[in-house]
Amino acid sequence: MNNLIKSRIIIIAGHYGSGKTNIAVNLAEAVAADGKRVCIVDLDIVNPYFRSADNVKELSTLGVRTIIPEFANTNVDIPSLPKEYYSIFITDEYSIVDVGGDADGAVALSADYDKYQKSGYIMYYVFNCYRPMTATPESALELLRQIENTSHLTFSGIINNSNLGTETTAALVEASFGKADRLSEISGLPVVATTALDTLDVLNTVPIKNRTKQLF
């Protein structure tokens, strides 16, 4: 995970349901574990459910500061940006930006693309080939370009987070390598990591923890 921390500002974007929030939370934890000051920004203006803001308590015990919209988890379904958000452009704190799904989510980035360009950033595209709308490398690339066009920012790499939720197996993760490589080939972007739950123990993957909210 530490190999992915190549910039002070790291943006996590991609298709909704690809596992962006879990990647963002794992990244933030990795930075904190490295002894660095880090915050996670919940920039999801699309979906009021299953988001970084779900993990505020757990993250604070791990030394990760959370910047969440005022209305997150209050059930007021209003797309708003957190007011402390702009602090990420003036501090020296590491900032993991968890963006809402698809190009719609990337709209939140577009208003401040110049600030990201000035501050320096790295943006990763989270890919899950078991999500039907991005099942093929071609459809995943189409979405990747849409997010770039909307945000006015460019991706630096692909995080292959292909998974089938609770039914993910090592074989399923291994079966995704080919598709991730193909996406890399047609996009010209490197696959910076293939992530898999630490419980699966898959060769050539970066182990991550499952930090999504469990309902029961």
Next chain:
Amino acid sequence: MSEKVLMKGNEAIAEATIRAGCKLFFGYPITPQNEIPEYMAKNMPKIGGLCLQAESEVAAINMVLGAAAAGARVITSSSSPGISLKGEGISYIVGSDLPCVIVNVQRGGPGLGGIQPAQSDYNQATKALGHGDMHIIVLAPSSVQEMATLTGEAFDLADIYRMPVMLLADGALGQMMEPVDLEAKEKRTLPPKDWACTGHGGKRPYNVVNSLYIQPDVLEKTIIERFKKYDEIKQKEVKYEEYLTDDAEIILVSYGITARIAKTAVKHARTMGIKAGLFRPVTLFPFPSEQLDRLADKTSVKTFLSVEMNMGQMINDIKVAINCKKDVYHFGRTGGVIPTPDEILENIKKYAAVGGKI
């Protein structure tokens, strides 16, 4: 390579709709079901279909009526407040004997309520979705897989019985992600839609779709015919699932997302030596009354505990089903609060201890 994909419940409904050959979606946005129109908007045009955001829920349901009258498979979806708005149109569709699928991804009510999951539209769905002597078939999925399979089943049931079928889900099922096999549903034989208004071309008598009958005796006849159909549905289409009910002393009755939490609680109760079981209605109309009554006849069964995300709406259906032979209690959370397995377990302990006497 797995044949399963990872989907949100709402997406699973939308994809299952497309796979059921439905090419028409009419709706109006509302949380927590917005992934359905979003998916339809992206994918309906790809198959030559149409996703139309109407100016209101009232408009959307009347578009459904029109499309159904022309013999098309058609679907609308909404969440609790939006379903109330559709009530009038649904009654007209029932009165016109037209097939359609209506999705309710429930949220807390009454009024605008909240956006978190609830099951507080149970009475509305099963008893009062529109004015007049009427029923619709109500299916209660409890997993993302069932969101897909029961959507396909809903279209078939609608066509077979010429009536609306509701998929009664909730915000949790709509938003959660699980693996789905989209080909899991079995195919059923469907009757021809020879009643549809497709243009007679001078080659057959014209068809009429209508819910207005000025003559009381004629209207009464149509209603009696419709209720014969409901009886047939009660005979043929009841679906339910039982878990550890063989030797159970306390039987939890629970549907949808809550049934999964109840199942976890039943497992915990068993490890503590409490003989608990779970009865999960999949069809809420027709309600599995006979099946519950058979369980109530068993001497081993002492108590029923209805578990829902509401203030106790199904409890009366259970009491009627078993003729109050055994005691029936309710435990629920409401307003968008999801009960925890521990809370349910506490209630199992409480009611199992009294053995049906409290």
